[in-house]
Amino acid sequence: MKASRFFIGTLKEAPADAEIVSHKLMMRAGIIRRVAGGIYDYMPIGLRSIRKVEAIVREEMNRAGALELLMPAVQPAELWQESGRWEQYGPELLRFKDRHERDFVMGPTHEEVVTDIARREIKSYRQLPVNFYQIQTKFRDEIRPRFGVMRGREFIMKDAYSFDKDAAGLAESYRKMYDAYVRIFTRIGLKFRAVAADNGSIGGSGSHEFHVIAETGEDDIAYCPDSDFAANVEAADALPLIAKRAAPTEELKKTPTPGAAKCEAVAQLLNIPLERTIKSIILATDNEGAEPTIWLLMLRGDHSLNDIKTGKLPGLKGYRFATEAEIVEWFGTPPGYLGPIGTKKPVRVIADRTVANMSDFVVGTNEVDFHTTGVNWGRDLPEPEVADIRNVVAGDPSPDGKGTLEICRGIEVGHVFQLGTKYSDSMGATFLDENGKPAPMLMGCYGVGITRVLGAAIEQNFDERGIIWPEAIAPFEVVICPMGYDRSDAVREQADKLYASLQAAGIDVILDDRGERPGVMFADWELIGVPHRVVIGDRGLKEGKLEYQGRRDAEATLLAVEEAADIVTGKVRAALGK
Incomplete structure (x- = not known):
């Protein structure tokens, strides 16, 4: 290629709305141009890098035995209604009507469409396993698109879907895709980690995210330097930091804490470690035709609530934070001095694993300007429900028992899921097994954000002069x-x-x-x-x-x-x- 016959559209300055390095450099280097919020033209120099990423992905998917097809970007609502995600997915799902007033969506993903293919085309166990993949445009109507291609609305994605006859087959398909992803990101030339993750709106059982390590990453990754353990913070198991509860040594006492509405202020006022205080988080779940259930979640003062773990607890799916009016009704006081002792109405108490092993701790008294000190389980409070509801922090023990955790930032560029029968059950995707009986297909799904890889590569490889592309995907x-x-x-x-x-x-x-x-x-x-x-x-x-x-x-x-x-x-x- 000669530059005189190519298009080079470099800029001296990035647009004012470009916030992070990759967005600024992609605009300045003439890789992308904004069309609308979260929607971009990929200019000739950017498309060259996209095609190189796609080529590596195709080679490794084909090597792993996957078969390429192409599914439509526009999908009929009926498929999403069958799977149940028409109501579940939320406003990120762009819905529209055609001229005949029929409902359609602009596909953010293709589980429904590929399951429809499988149930129409696969009849016998002899046709399994099979893995279909495509490289195609997706659309997710982000409420606040930002960071250029890192959180856009329209993007290019490789998505693959495996179908197996049993759990052993699914595990093997999952392993093949996991290994293929390791090869893909290694060939691209990125520093990355595969981490255990939450399944989110896709559903299913086990999953791993592939994160490019970069300071500007949106996700916190917990990892153990002394082992292979790595997990997204929202999915990392938080072990109790106290092995065994000590016997009480203090008497229960109502203690004045004027103006100390937060744990940090209480600890300073009482001259005690923050780790001896408890923060009370009040949640609510609605009950049709009845008053809501109010939940009091207890965390150590220096810890934070993990909303993903919390939403998976029995009874807390779809929870919300309680309103101030509800808090006053159940506790008798506004937020700031809340605790489990002496509530006005019954509440469900859940203690984090570490809190459940604490003794002589401090909680709110449900009275402004007062806390209760010397609180102990069994003596002053009934034994609580215990659950892992907090985010891990650096220094926590690694869940695999091989060291302590550290935290780094990561940019998600790939995700592999074991879906199981989530979609085959709801959409009737069955096959005849060896005994001639119908059985649901076991599914996996596997995605790579093709255009997101460009942004992640830049976030990891740049200097004051501009981009430093890994050779494999340089234009x-x-x-x-x-x-x-x-x-x-x-x-x-x-x-x-x-x-x-x-x-x-x-x-x-x-x-x-x-x-x-x-x-x-x-x-x-x-x-x-x-x-x-x-x-x-x-x-x-x-x-x-x-x-x-x-x-x-x-x-x-x-x-x-x-x-x-x-x-x-x-x-x-x-x-x-x-």
Whole structure:
């Protein structure tokens, strides 16, 4: 490719609405252009990287035995009503009517459509296992699209769906996809972790997220440096920090705490560690035709509630935070001094695992400006329901017993789920087993955010000059920058010769023949992030030298003209592991 026949749309400044590094650099490098909130044009230079990501994904999916198909972006509402997600999915599901007033959705995912394919096409166990995949545009109507491609509304995704006859088959399909994802992100050249995760709106049983490690990541990842344990914080098991409850040593006492409505203020006022205080979180679940159930969740003062774990507890699905009026009705006081002792009306009490093993702790008295100290289970309070309801923090014991946890930030770029029979049951996707009896297919689903990979790669690979693409997905592998291409016959001849040699070697190379000043050329290609640059000038040619510099190199090195093509080709292939 020659730059004069390509479109290069670099900008000196990023738009004001670009908040994070990847968004700013993708706009400045001419990779994307905004059409509407969360919707972008992918310009020629961006599409080249997208196609390279897709090629790696396709190769590894095919290697794992998956079969490519293409499903429609527009899906009939009937399929979503069958699965139950028409009501469950929420406003992110873009719904519309056609000219005949029939309901449709713009697909955010394709579980319903692929299950419909399976129930129509798969009749016998002899046709299983099978894994269908596609690379296609999705649409999720995010309430607040932001961060460029990291949280857009329209995006390109690879989604795959496996169908098996039994649990052992599903486990094997899941393993194949997990291994394929490890190969995909390794080949792309990203630093990543596979972490245990929550299934969210997709449903099913086990799942893993694949996170690119980056400081700007939206998710907190808990991991153990001494083992293979890693999990999204929302799914990480929080073990009790106290092994055994100690016997009481203090008497129960109503203690004045004027103005101390938060645990931190209580601890400071009473001159005690924050870890001895308890925060009370009041939730409500609605009951049709009756008053709500009020729940009091007890966490140690320095811990935070995990809403994902909480929503999975029996009776708490669809919970909400109690209103102030409800709190006053059940506890007799506004928020700030709430506790489990002496409530006005009965409440359900759930203690976190650590809280359940505490003794001589401090809770609210349900009276403004007072707390109760020296509180103990059994003596002052009935034994509570106990559950894991908190977020893990750095220093917590690892759930695998092999060390302590650390926390890092991650950007989710892939997710694999074991769905089981969630969709096959609701949509009647059955097959005839070896005994001729109908049985539901066991499903898995596996997604990679193709366009999100671009943003994640940039968040992990950039400097003050611009993007530093991993070689495997760079829009070009090598850029040739001739000094005075339009003025010097010697420079033009050598640039064209090197360009032809690299092309013949299979290198994805661009020759900047625009005749721009060196500073402009260098700034453009450093911003765009091409991994390898060769500079050709009259002065160097007189000495038989060209100048090479890798995008991460602090300084350039000189190469002999006759060896340049072979050396640059070797560097590219080495970086790609070829």
